[in-house]
Amino acid sequence: MTLADTAYYALRRDIITGALAPGLPLRMAMLCERYGMGMSPLREALNRLQAERLVDAISLKGFRVAPLSLAELADTTQARILIETEALRLSIAKGGDAWETGIVGALHALSLQSQRGEGAGEALEQRHHAFHLALIAACDSRWLLGFFEKLYAESERYRTQSLTAQRAAHGRDIDAEHRAMAEATLARDSDRAVALLAEHYRRTEDFVVAHFQPAASARRA
Amino acid sequence: MTLADTAYYALRRDIITGALAPGLPLRMAMLCERYGMGMSPLREALNRLQAERLVDAISLKGFRVAPLSLAELADTTQARILIETEALRLSIAKGGDAWETGIVGALHALSLQSQRGEGAGEALEQRHHAFHLALIAACDSRWLLGFFEKLYAESERYRTQSLTAQRAAHGRDIDAEHRAMAEATLARDSDRAVALLAEHYRRTEDFVVAHFQPAASARRA
DNA sequence: AAGCCGGTGATTTTCGAAAATCCCCCTTGC
DNA sequence: GCAAGGGGGATTTTCGAAAATCACCGGCTT
Structure with a gap:
């Protein structure tokens, strides 16, 4: 390298x-x-x-x-839902055993790390990314996967700005949301999977909006 | 600069x-x-x-x-339809007078140049791009507009590979397609506008596939 | 006193050479 | 004859200094 x-x-x-x-x-x-x-x-x-x-x-x-703003966050979430719901539908239509296996594995790894508690932020984030990627990995579209990566990175910036993302738990069971998504996906229930995914992102956006610290953005410079 | x-x-x-x-x-x-x-x-x-x-x-x-391939072209077209149909729907929902004005103007400029014949390839291409951008200009999404630009550039690469794009005219009236798109859009008929746009791109893909010269791609190097 | 002009220091941008790496071909040994 | 090893040349990558540009400050004019 x-x-x-x-x-x-x-x-x-x-x-x-x-x-x-x-x-x-x-x-x-x-x-x-x-x-x-x-x-x-x-x-x-x-x-x-x-x-x-x-x-x-x-x-x-x-x-x-690049500075952050709530207006940009809304745009990012909207674009993310558009890209990932389409990629998820395609994956559900095309995915084979390897794809299903990847989802089950990624979900398990994520769940383990998430129960492990506060300390392991870096690894948790990595597994969270791996899980969402696994869901859409069979979409077979370089463009959609590329857009996913860019949008994921941008979303992550907002999440980390919100109180170090400490346990977004406020009345929310994220593990359960992930399990539900995986379940609907493996059941090849596109509409339900897509709805759960979109709802997942909208809730994340709401959480970030609630905890966003505009002060964290440095001035124009 | x-x-x-x-x-x-x-x-x-x-x-x-x-x-x-x-x-x-x-x-x-x-x-x-x-x-x-x-x-x-x-x-x-x-x-x-x-x-x-x-x-x-x-x-x-x-x-x-970057090399070209028919498989990548299919992916590009598919992604393009996804992005631009959504951007078009948003524009139709949000666009104001300035947006409508932009479409009418861009269509007129494109039509003029297109009737002007063979010579003016560079300007024609520029106006073609301006027209498609004008359609979705009111979508109010930096992400969607950014994706549009990347996908447009990639599509253009394939089009120029096809026999210098000489008059894609094979049994096709492109001006009419553009007029129809603009009309449906200005009438705020989302479903029809979106269908026309998608069909426009699918036909362009078909044309490129028919005239694609794989020899034009240099070897792996 | 307020506004404009010019100079000085800080910062970015660009160049050309040095260092690192790879590719190709030839030699050598089995 | 064929594979492995090594050397020369071409190419990419990186550095550090030079050139270009900008931002700030003080002084001058009105």
């Missing part, structure tokens, strides 16, 4: 987790120090992230972490 | 028009010569294009123009 790839993944993670706050100006000198490399690989990584809308670039004024 | 931006737009155009053939390896020395700049801005442009799937990058082996 090249340094540019390393920089890309590191920056991506730091932006999604919020280690680099929304709106933060990304000065080259600071980034060189932080990631221990020259500016060439960093600039390449930033250009990729710009195309994914995780950073903004302004000509001759450099880069900054 | 920075050199990197210049390189980005120039490369993007050359890839979409086919001036840089699908599959062609993009050697830095060749690109420096062709675009008259050093490699830093070129590499930044290539990284952006990679995120848009117009070029492939393989670690330590450089970049190449």
Whole structure:
């Protein structure tokens, strides 16, 4: 893996987790120090992230972490439901044994980690992503899967801004929602699976809206 | 505008028009010569294009123009219909006078250029893009508009591969299709507008499939 | 006192060379 | 004859400095 790839993944993670706050100006000198490399690989990584809308670039004024806003969150959720419900329908129509197996496995791994409690945030997030990917993995569309990844990353940024996503549990059993989705999907009940998925995302949006800290977004810079 | 931006737009155009053939390896020395700049801005442009799937990058082996295939074309068309039909429905629901005005104007400009005949390929393409954008301009979703741009670019690559897109006219009146779409849209008849749009894209796909020259894709390199 | 102009320092952008890596072909050994 | 190993050249990747641009501040004019 090249340094540019390393920089890309590191920056991506730091932006999604919020280690680099929304709106933060990304000065080259600071980034060189932080990631221990020259500016060439960093600039390449930033250009990729710009195309994914995780950073903004302004000509001759450099880069900054893309800011967050509730209006953008609504758009993201809406797009996400559109993409993933279609991908889920396609998967249900086309998926075979390997796909079903992947869902069952991902759900189990997610459930284990989720009961394990507070400490394991990083792994929990990874398994949550793996589960949602498993659901739509058989859709057989590079475009839909690519859009899914971008939208998932953007959604995750909002979730981490909401009180460190501490147990979204407020009157909500997320494990049960995941189980219900998996069940409807494996039963090849497209309409029910799609409805559950959309509802899942709408609730997540509501939770984020309720706990969103606009202060977390740095000023325009 | 920075050199990197210049390189980005120039490369993007050359890839979409086919001036840089699908599959062609993009050697830095060749690109420096062709675009008259050093490699830093070129590499930044290539990284952006990679995120848009117009070029492939393989670690330590450089970049190449993303290859085309009929399987990918089917996926692109399917994704395009999903995105644009939703964006069209939203636009019809939300659009105001400015939006309607934009459609009428874009349709007129397109029609003028299209009757003007063979010579004006570049301008025709630009107006064709402007028309399709005008239809969905009121959807008020950055994500959907962004996806539209990527999918449009990819579709355009296939169209230019098909016999220089010479008058797709084979038993087809494209102007009439555009007029019908605009009419249904302005009448706020979502279902009919969406059906016409989807049919428009399916026919374009069929035309491309019929005239596609697989030889045009350079070998794996 | 308010507004405009110019200079200085900070920052981004770009270049060209150095370092690292890969590809191809030739040699060598079995 | 064929596979494995190695060397030379081509290519990508990375660095650090130079060039270009911007932002801020103080002074000057009105």
